[in-house]
Amino acid sequence: MNELVTVTNLTKVYDKRKTALNQMNLSIPKGKIVGLLGPNGSGKTTLIKIMNGLLRPTEGTVLINGSAPGPETKARISYLPERTYLRNSMKVKELIAYFADFYEDFKTERAKEMLESLGIDENAKIKTLSKGTREKVQLILVMSRDADLFILDEPIAGVDPAARDYIIKTIITNYNENATVLLSTHLISDIENVLDEVIFIKDGNMVMQATVEEIREEKGKSVDAYFREVFAC
Amino acid sequence: MAWNLDSDRPIYAQILERIEIQIVSGVYKPGEKIPSVRELAAEAGVNPNTMQRALAELERHGLVSTQRTSGRVVTEDMNMIKETRNMLAKEQIQEFIQRMRELGFEKEEILTLLKSEAGGEKNE
Incomplete structure (x- = not known):
């Protein structure tokens, strides 16, 4: 089986009136880097939170490797949330030890290498770091696991362009061939060359799933340009 | 630094051309080993599957070939x-x-x- 994630008739209604996801169907294959793209409020983060077991669907199902979100799937998913949750009083190296303790598949060596490449002092306390550096630390922690599925919610939004290039390179070189990376972003042009596929969502529905090369071949334009056309305000 | 690629053409075709140019201009010499898919993908800033597809195409044309021990090498057929x-x-x-x-x-x-x-x- 080549599918890693299967979303079936997924619906999420907040407070009985705000529909965030509306009968969504999609599947995400193994071993691919997939972009989850959509305008603000289209349902990206709601979908991601359901996949991580942080929200319960109102209707429908999400299956990851055949299982509903739970302890079993969480052990195999490495998740970068939209907002950082790192404890301010901890040092970078304490966080590394914490993650290594928490996740069996955490690779301390890999984390240290990345910190060094980005010039981040592991003795620094989180609260002394800039917002961008905190985001880098968080991403390093997430990318240092040997997970089956990496879910990155807006991974590059807060970091400078040079670090962005490094992070993209890190994603390319670090993920193993059978792992899937699902990332949501607005910065499409920065990242489209590394994506296999894109999923466009709008008003809680999947409107298109295609490979980057299909879009370029068929539309003769970049995913970024095509996105601007599809979601023109 | 990632390779400079046009935004409106398939990435695969562009990296194929780029490697062909590197071979005919002698950046990669006849018989020389070329970097792995991962290394090239990271250098170019592109998806490894796309790089893989481009290299497979080069191999189909015969411009590179896979050696069991040393990865992909450039043809020596001048x-x-x-x-x-x-x-x-x-x-x-x-x-x-x-x-x-x-x-x-x-x-x-x-x-x-x-x-x-x-x-x-x-x-x-």
Whole structure:
């Protein structure tokens, strides 16, 4: 089986009136880097939170490797949330030890290498770091696991362009061939060359799933340009 | 630094061309090992599956081949490299002629202009 994630008739209604996801169907294959793209409020983060077991669907199902979100799937998913949750009083190296303790598949060596490449002092306390550096630390922690599925919610939004290039390179070189990376972003042009596929969502529905090369071949334009056309305000 | 790729053409075709140029211009020499898919993908800033597809295509053309022990190496068939070089040159020329036609130039005019420009370059 080549599918890693299967979303079936997924619906999420907040407070009985705000529909965030509306009968969504999609599947995400193994071993691919997939972009989850959509305008603000289209349902990206709601979908991601359901996949991580942080929200319960109102209707429908999400299956990851055949299982509903739970302890079993969480052990195999490495998740970068939209907002950082790192404890301010901890040092970078304490966080590394914490993650290594928490996740069996955490690779301390890999984390240290990345910190060094980005010039981040592991003795620094989180609260002394800039917002961008905190985001880098968080991403390093997430990318240092040997997970089956990496879910990155807006991974590059807060970091400078040079670090962005490094992070993209890190994603390319670090993920193993059978792992899937699902990332949501607005910065499409920065990242489209590394994506296999894109999923466009709008008003809680999947409107298109295609490979980057299909879009370029068929539309003769970049995913970024095509996105601007599809979601023109 | 990632490779500079056009945004409106398939990535696969562009990295294919780019590696062909690197081979005919001797950046990768005949018989030399080329970097792994991962390394090349990271260097180019592109998806590894796309890089894999481009390298498989090069292999199909015979410009590179897979050696069991040393990964992918550039062909030592000089004729094939020469043919690829000519093919790339032809593509450039066709594109050039196409653009000149769009500017309203006829065959003879193009040739005259080309000769004087190419000659001029030599004298500079």
